[in-house]
Amino acid sequence: MTEKKNRAVIMAGADISDYSFYTPLSGDYVICADRGYIHAMRLGITPDVILGDFDSLETALPSDGEIYTYPAEKDETDLQLAVSHALKHGYRRVLVIGATGGRADHFLANVYLMHWAKERGCEMVIEDSDTRIYLLEDSLSLPRRKNVYLSLLPFSGDAVVSLSGVKYPLDETTITLGSTLGISNEIIADEATVRIHRGRVLLLECRADKEL
Secondary structure, eight states: OOOOSSOEEEEOSSOOSOOTTOOOOTTOEEEEEGGGHHHHHHHTOOOSEEEEOOSSOOSOOOSSSEEEEOOSSOSSOHHHHHHHHHHHTTOOEEEEESOSSSOHHHHHHHHHHHHHHHHTTOEEEEEOSSEEEEEESSEEEEEOOTTEEEEEEESSSOEEEEEESBSSOEEEEEEOTTOOTTSSEEBOSSEEEEEEEESOEEEEEEETTOOO
């Protein structure tokens, strides 16, 4: 299978009120998971693929295009089916929008799906107008953005982390699973660098003015 350089964009079914965070790129391979087709319609984007059980889609599907229908009673969510489709077509970078908010079980399943994707060689990022979520096991540099908090949460047991360019730096610091040590940091340099020495960590960029 030939690995592709472009990214896959998966539009899931959670509500999105502000699309300004999302910038389509030339060459994006767009997959709509069930109700996620609504986002493509609102953005004026013709998806490459539409798939799902369509139990939550309240608009008609297009008469042409690549469409896959699955039974409502199945072992995977529509989003997992979409990520699987991206993987089968050689994509190793996946951006997911419309995957936050809504039911707590679906949101948590979407976050844990990042682990499932990474185990299969896929870097999956979840983003909406308030939050961007990464799952890291190596390093990442992030530019300073106005009005954004940076938070780290151990994902699969205790993690050893270094963090520079921030208000509260870390130097090979152990963050125990369940600890809130990594919550609400701030980037104070032009960019912050996160290094994961051991474990996996959820990295979240969150709007600082978002009410709790």
